[in-house]
Amino acid sequence: xxxxxxxxxxxxxxxxxxxxxxxxxxxxxxxxxxxxxxxxxxxxxxxxxxxxxxxxxxxxxxxxxxxxxxxxxxxxxxxxxxxx
Numbered sequence: 001x002x003x004x005x006x007x008x009x010x011x012x013x014x015x016x017x018x019x020x021x022x023x024x025x026x027x028x029x030x031x032x033x034x035x036x037x038x039x040x041x042x043x044x045x046x047x048x049x050x051x052x053x054x055x056x057x058x059x060x061x062x063x064x065x066x067x068x069x070x071x072x073x074x075x076x077x078x079x080x081x082x083x084x
Contacts, residue, residue, distance in 0.1 A: 001024070001025045001026070001027055002016075002019065002024060002025070002026045002027070003026075003027045003028075003029050003034070004016065004026055004027070004028055004029065005028075005029050005030070006028050006029065006030050006035070009026075009028045016038055017038070020038045020039060020040050021040060023040065025037060025038065025039050026038040
């Protein structure tokens with residue numbers, strides 16, 4: 001990870017953003033101490049979320065999908081059938 005003082009980051013922002021786009025992480029420092037970090041925007045890609053958030057999102061999606069769906073028959077028999 002590259003460290004850059006804040007006064008230098010102001011002058012080289014375009015260059016630093018280009019480096020971040022290439023996958024590098026840039027720490028911005030003030031008086032030698034990190035105060036911010038430039039990282040690439042990953043959007044809302046689920047693989048970049050913490051595990052707890054991914055699990056919550058998956059459960060919410062399952063709840064949405066099951067809305068109005070009714071299973072006919074014995075749930076255990078249906079599960080065993082799914083294993084075959």
